[in-house]
Amino acid sequence: MRRVRYEATGGPLFLEEAPSPEPGPGELLVRCAAVGISLPMVRKVTEAAEPVPLGGEVAGEVVAAGAGVTRFRVGDRVTGLCFGHGYAEFAVVHEAMASPVPDGATEVTAIALVRSGLVALGALEAARLAPGESVLVTSAASGVGHLAVQLARIRGAGRVVGAVSAPDKAEFVRSLGADDCVRYGDGGWGDPVDCVLDAVGGDLLTPALAALAPHGRLVAYSSGGGTIQAYDLLAGAKSVIGFQMALLARGRPQTYERWRQELWRLHAEGALKPAVHAEFALEDAAAAHEAVMSRANLGKVVLRM
Template identity: 85%
Template sequence: MRRVRYESTGGPLLLEEAPVPEPAAGELLVRCEAVGVTLPVVRKVAEAAEPIALGGELAGEVVAVGEGVTRFRTGDRVTGLCFGHGYADFAVLHETMASPVPEKATAVDAVALVRSGLVAYGALEAARPEPGESVLVTAAASGVGHLAVQLARARGAGRVVGAVSDPAKADFVRSLGADDCVPYGDGRWGDPVDCVLDAVGGDLLTPAVAALAAHGRLVAYSSGGGTVQAYDLLVGAKSVIGFQMALIARGRPELYERWRHELWRLFAEGTLRPAVHGEFALEDAAQAHEAIETRSNLGKVVLRP
């Protein structure tokens, strides 16, 4: 089979031949039909001291199962998070990380919706906006952000604002249901909001906190780090809440499943529309990473083995 790897920090990404993996106990072997490209993986390629396996979200058909697997069988269509080599024709998923793909959904729908949608849904749950409150989403055109904008609207937000790196993304963000779209620029993002969902972190945390109204909540779910000054929280009785999807998946699987079912329900009724920036072949994985690195993507970036 074909597989993408790299040998040193920063790449380049290389396409190689590798043996088809065998599923161990509790694992599924999946023929990959779509693989989601994520910012954390792109950052690790650029920054990690040692090369990592290029994993992430994938969707496809189960072609073999390991010992003890009870929830799936060959022929099932699944999506899930792969911690090994996922940029490949075949990959293994642990049974606990896999979920079924509905009959009328495609593999691309699945990788664009499920993991990114769960992060967006969870971040919004952590913010707990009341009906009519305002929500600002940073990285609003990203794989997670464009779903967060739609979910905030579906939840009854009175005003939804998207913040983006490039003003050229404004029409796309407004098409998702945002009332306004603002560039990061100097951090002046209009009227204060009740909630901020921040996927960027770093230097953007300070203006994101400043964008909050009194008693506002910022949910930080970025891998970009950053520092918040306590005084900036005290003067407006503001809160910063950290959110990590892995803790929900491991510690509260029943909640994880409930959120996943809700995402597919909203998708089926047309309320939630995952957008795909581009579908790249495995040999074009470097171009897919570049779309993320340059922040040029509008929606999810997907590999199609």
């Protein structure tokens, strides 16, 4: 099979021939039709001390199942998270991390909707957003962010603000239902909000926390790290909540499944519309990474087999 990997921190990415993997107990072997590109994976290529397998979201057809698999069979279409080599024609996905792709939906739609949507929905749940409250979403034009903006509106937010890196993203973010769009470098971010969903981290944590009203909640789900001063929390009785999707998928499978069904229902009703910025061929994975690293994307970036 063909797969993408790299040999040293920073790349370059290259295409190689490799044996197809074998599914172990509880695992599925998926013939990939589409693969999602995420910022955490892109960052690992440039920041990890040693090369790591290019994993992430995959969608395609189950071609083999390991011992103990009960929810899926050969021929099913699934999407899920691969922790091994995912930028490949075949990838291994643990059954607990997989979910079915409904009839009539494409694998590209599944990539744009499910994993990113689960993170967005989980961040909103962690924020305990109440109807009428205001929310600010950082990286609002990203694969997760553009769904978080829509889901905040669907869940009754009184005001939704998107924060982006460049002014040319404002029109896209407003088209998703945001009331306003602000840029990271433009000083203050307008009136304080009840919740911030932060996918950026790093130096942005301080202004994100400052954007909260007293008793506000910041949900951090980025891979960007960052530090918060305790006094900044105490002064406004603010709180910071961490959220990680993989932990919830393994520990609360019923919640994971309920959220997944909600996402597909909202999509089928036309209320939630995942956007795909661009589709790249497997051999163009480096260009796909650049689109995400440069934050040029409006929606999800996808590899197509």
